[in-house]
Amino acid sequence: MSKRKKNSGKKSDGSLPEPEGTLRRGPMEPIERELELYETPPEHVAELLAREEFKGEIHDPCAGRLALVEGLICGGYPRDQITAADLHDWGVQPCDVGVDFLETTEPRDNFVLNPPASMKDEFVRHALSLAKYKVAVLLPMNFEAKVSVHDILENTCLPWKARYLFTQSVPWLNTGQLGGFYHFAWFVFERDYEGEVQRERITLPKNNGTAIRKERDTVVFRPGQEKGFAGPDIETPGYQCMADIRLEETTWLWPGLIPLGELTILEGDPSTNKSALIVLLAALLSRGRKLPGLAGNGQPVKGGTLYLCGEDSPSKTVRPRLMAAKADLGQIVISEKYGAIPGDLKAIEQTCAEKDIRLLVADTMECAFGVNVMNNQKLRNKVLGPLRQFAERLDMAVIMIRHFTKANGPTLIRGTGPIGITGAARNQLQMHLNPNDPETMRVLAHAKCNVGPKASSQLFEVTSAPVDGVSNPVPLLVHRGTSQFSADDLNGVGQEKGSPKLKAVKELLQAILKDGPVEYNEVIRRGTRRIEVGRRTIEKAKAELRIETKRVGSGRNGTHKVYWSLPSRKEAGPTVHSPHLGKCGE
Numbered sequence: 001m002s003k004r005k006k007n008s009g010k011k012s013d014g015s016l017p018e019p020e021g022t023l024r025r026g027p028m029e030p031i032e033r034e035l036e037l038y039e040t041p042p043e044h045v046a047e048l049l050a051r052e053e054f055k056g057e058i059h060d061p062c063a064g065r066l067a068l069v070e071g072l073i074c075g076g077y078p079r080d081q082i083t084a085a086d087l088h089d090w091g092v093q094p095c096d097v098g099v100d101f102l103e104t105t106e107p108r109d110n111f112v113l114n115p116p117a118s119m120k121d122e123f124v125r126h127a128l129s130l131a132k133y134k135v136a137v138l139l140p141m142n143f144e145a146k147v148s149v150h151d152i153l154e155n156t157c158l159p160w161k162a163r164y165l166f167t168q169s170v171p172w173l174n175t176g177q178l179g180g181f182y183h184f185a186w187f188v189f190e191r192d193y194e195g196e197v198q199r200e201r202i203t204l205p206k207n208n209g210t211a212i213r214k215e216r217d218t219v220v221f222r223p224g225q226e227k228g229f230a231g232p233d234i235e236t237p238g239y240q241c242m243a244d245i246r247l248e249e250t251t252w253l254w255p256g257l258i259p260l261g262e263l264t265i266l267e268g269d270p271s272t273n274k275s276a277l278i279v280l281l282a283a284l285l286s287r288g289r290k291l292p293g294l295a296g297n298g299q300p301v302k303g304g305t306l307y308l309c310g311e312d313s314p315s316k317t318v319r320p321r322l323m324a325a326k327a328d329l330g331q332i333v334i335s336e337k338y339g340a341i342p343g344d345l346k347a348i349e350q351t352c353a354e355k356d357i358r359l360l361v362a363d364t365m366e367c368a369f370g371v372n373v374m375n376n377q378k379l380r381n382k383v384l385g386p387l388r389q390f391a392e393r394l395d396m397a398v399i400m401i402r403h404f405t406k407a408n409g410p411t412l413i414r415g416t417g418p419i420g421i422t423g424a425a426r427n428q429l430q431m432h433l434n435p436n437d438p439e440t441m442r443v444l445a446h447a448k449c450n451v452g453p454k455a456s457s458q459l460f461e462v463t464s465a466p467v468d469g470v471s472n473p474v475p476l477l478v479h480r481g482t483s484q485f486s487a488d489d490l491n492g493v494g495q496e497k498g499s500p501k502l503k504a505v506k507e508l509l510q511a512i513l514k515d516g517p518v519e520y521n522e523v524i525r526r527g528t529r530r531i532e533v534g535r536r537t538i539e540k541a542k543a544e545l546r547i548e549t550k551r552v553g554s555g556r557n558g559t560h561k562v563y564w565s566l567p568s569r570k571e572a573g574p575t576v577h578s579p580h581l582g583k584c585g586e
Contacts, residue, residue: 037064037065037090038064038114039064039065039067039068040067040068040071040114040138041067042067042070042071042074043204044071044138044166044184044186045068045071045072045074045075046071046074046075047164047166047186047202047204048112048136048164048186048188049071049072049075049076049077051162051164051200052134052136052162052186052188054077054109054110054112054133054134055109055110055133056081056109056110056132056133057081057082057083057108057109057110058072058077058081058082058083058109058110058111058112059082059083059084059085059108059109059110059111059112060082060083060084060085060111060112060113061085061086061099061101061104061111061113061123061127062085062086062087062101062113062114062115062116062123063084063085063086063095064086064090065090065092066084066092066095068112068113068114069082069084072112083096083108084096085097085099085101086099087099087100087101101123101126102119102122102123102126104126104130105130106130107130107131107132108130108131108132109131109132109133109134110131110132110133110134110135110136111127111130111131111134111135111136111137112135112136112137113127113135113136113137113138114137114138115137115139117140118246120137120139120143121152123137124137124139124152124187125152125156128152128156128158128189129156131158131189131191132191133190133191134158134188134189134190134191135158135188135189135190136186136187136188136189137186137187137188138184138185138186138187139184139185139187140182140183140184140185140395141165141182141183141184141185141353141394141395142260142261142394142395143185143187144163144185144187156189157191158189158190158191158193159189159190159191159192159193159194160187160188160189160193160197161188161189161190161193161197161198162186162187162188162197162198162199162200163185163186163187163188163197163198163199163200164185164186164188164200164202165183165184165185165199165200165201165202165353165356166183166184166185166201166202166203166204166353167183167201167202167203167204167350167353167354168183168203168204168353169182169183169349169353182393183353183394199356201353201354201356203354250262250451250452251395253281253285253291253301253358253359253397254281254291254292254293254397255291255293255455256293256452256453256455256456257293257427257429257444257446257455257458258281258397258399258427258429259397259426259427259451259452260301260358260391260395260396260397261391261392261394261395261396261397262388262391262392262397262398262425262426262427262451263384263387263388263391263398263400263424263425263426263427264397264398264399264400264425264426264427264428264429265399265400265401265402265415265421265422265425265427265428265429266278266399266400266401266402266429266430266431267401267402267403267404267414267415267428267429267430267431268403268404268430268431268432269403269404269432269433270403272431272432272433272442273431273442273460273462273475273477274363274401274431275311275312275317275318275321275363275401276321276462276475276476276477277431277442277444277460277477278305278307278361278363278399278401279318279321279322279325279327279477280325280476280477280479281305281359282305282307282322282325282327282332282359282361283322283325283326283327283328284300284325285301285302285303285304285305285331285358285359286302286303286304286305286327286328286329286330286331286332287302287326287327287328287331288300288301288302292458292479293455293456293458293479293482301358302358303331303356303357303358303359304331304332304333304352304355304356304357304358304359305331305332305333305357305358305359305360305361306333306334306335306348306351306352306355306357306359306360306361307332307333307334307335307361307363308334308335308337308340308341308360308361308362308363308367308368309334309335309336309361309363309367310336310338310363310364310366310367310368311363311364311367312363314334314336318334320467320470320474321474321475321476323467323468323474324464324465324466324467324474324475324476325476331355331356333351333355333357338367338370339367339368339369339370340368341362341368341369341383341387342382342383342386342387345386345387345390348360348390349390349394352394352396357394357396358396358397359396359397359398359399360391360396360397360398360399361398361399361401362398362399362400362401363401364401364402364403365400365401365402365417365421366402366416368400369383380418380420380421380424384421384424388424400421400425402415402416402417402421403415403416404416409491410491411430411447411487411488411491412428412447412448414430414447414491422448425448426449426450426451427448427449427450427451428446428447428448428449429444429445429446429447430444430445430446430447430487430490430491431443431444432445432485432487432490434459434483434485435485435490435524435527435533435538436524436525437525438524440461440462440463441459441460441461441462441480442459442460442461442462442477443457443458443459443460443483443485443490444457444458444459444460445457445483445485445486445487445490446486446487447487456482456483457482457483457484457485457486457487458479458481458482458483459479459480459481459482459483460477460478460479460480461477461478461480462475462476462477463475463476463477463478464476489533489537490536491536492536492537492539492540501531501533501537502537502540502541502544504531505527505531505533505537505538505540505541506541506544506545508527508531509523509527509538509541509542509545509547509564510545510566512526512527513547513564513565513566514566516565517550517563517564517565518563518564518565519561519562519563519564520549520561520562520563520564523538523564524538542564545566545567546567547564547565547566547567548564548565548566548567549562549563549564550562550563550564550565551563
């Protein structure tokens with residue numbers, strides 16, 4: 001393939017490239033990188049022809065040096081059945097040169113192509129508009145997750161038939177310079193096809209896959225890459241003018257809440273059901289079900305989850321929860337290895353390709369990265385940098401779970417570890433108890449989002465479901481719509497002494513308690529119903545008013561109740577004070 005750009009196709013010294021029709025994987029000239037010339041590996045063509053048959057003419061509109069054409073001939077198709085064209089003259093024959101495919105209108109029986117990466121959407125869309133029977137396109141695996149593929153399918157009469165995914169990654173030219181290793185797949189569209197999309201993973205023989213890596217000697221690995229850090233680099237740093245950088249929109253695993261290709265932090269206090277939320281997402285993802293809040297005719301993402309679990313037992317906790325959520329267990333992979341990232345990134349990437357993983361979860365960050373990583377800036381750079389490149393390269397969502405610190409503070413720095421971790425993540429979510437019903441309701445709130453606007457807070461109910469083989473019901477989260485509580489509300493941010501909202505809460509508490517003691521849960525319900533504030537703000541107002549707490553009951557089997565009263569009203573009877581009631585009261 002070669003990029004659609006007006007250029008003579010000459011080398012940097014002014015001469016034409018060597019007229020060779022064989023697959024060439026040696027050092028690449030600057031003009032080749034600029035025009036995105038990437039020659040299709042013959043083994044990739046052979047695997048396509050082993051699964052698909054083409055009747056009639058086969059046309060390659062971005063033929064380059066005819067590597068793909070040679071693969072078709074080696075696969076048994078006669079030369080007179082194959083036609084080829086390219087915008088640039090690469091010195092090979094027979095090939096129609098100077099042909100701008102996007103401006104052609106001639107219908108063809110079949111198209112088989114490896115389009116330039118920066119214009120893959122346009123090439124696929126145009127090929128589907130001209131094909132009579134079948135189109136096969138070699139594309140990065142993340143093409144399926146992009147919104148564009150669904151938009152393309154809505155405007156063509158060639159149904160999507162198959163996706164043949166190669167589990168080995170190969171180097172790729174991206175926006176004019178040598179990019180990282182990517183996983184590719186053949187996307188096949190066929191007229192009059194009916195049925196589900198055929199999905200197959202192809203593992204090439206090891207000698208083929210390693211040959212591709214060894215022979216591309218333009219790839220130079222970063223220092224430390226041999227120790228397991230993923231992703232190749234170019235030999236010299238590349239600089240681009242902003243006018244030449246293609247605009248891309250953010251794509252989402254969970255629309256508005258969890259982006260693809262980015263790092264997301266999920267944090268909260270213990271027992272706020274963070275892991276239960278991950279289980280719910282993994283279950284819905286495994287079956288291609290709509291995620292909460294996915295509106296309209298949006299297409300839900302389907303794929304697997306790789307769960308690096310350092311706290312919950314896979315057999316006693318994680319699997320029962322997944323079963324309760326009706327997950328496809330074959331789509332979920334779990335590991336309890338301590339400090340798996342970054343040392344295992346290459347093995348993780350291989351697993352992600354084999355299992356079509358779209359979500360990687362580090363639960364918790366300390367367990368997945370190692371304790372020392374959380375307290376060492378250099379180690380954090382070695383972990384978060386490669387992990388972010390990994391997420392972007394595979395177009396996956398990566399969720400890193402951590403706990404809140406004991407001390408209250410600003411919303412963005414509530415989590416454990418240095419602030420550099422928060423800065424490295426492009427997205428930050430927090431799980432809180434719902435002030436209206438802290439026993440059974442949870443609020444998922446957006447604390448930070450650098451790739452789009454903050455989404456509405458989501459409300460979940462903690463329920464339970466029976467599971468075969470487990471004696472007790474298993475906890476399960478159920479989505480209950482949106483919540484008006486923001487992350488700042490739930491953290492009590494901005495409610496300094498004398499602020500209007502804090503003053504309103506103090507006045508409300510005085511009104512609620514003016515006639516005598518009121519049970520704690522009733523205070524919270526009445527307070528948050530009248531004023532949209534978090535529990536922390538109410539507790540701050542309680543401290544300033546010096547409201548007293550009184551526990552009534554034995555406390556056995558949860559039979560005791562806690563009452564609040566104004567300090568001027570002393571009630572008869574024993575009062576039991578607990579050192580922690582002034583903070584949580586429940």
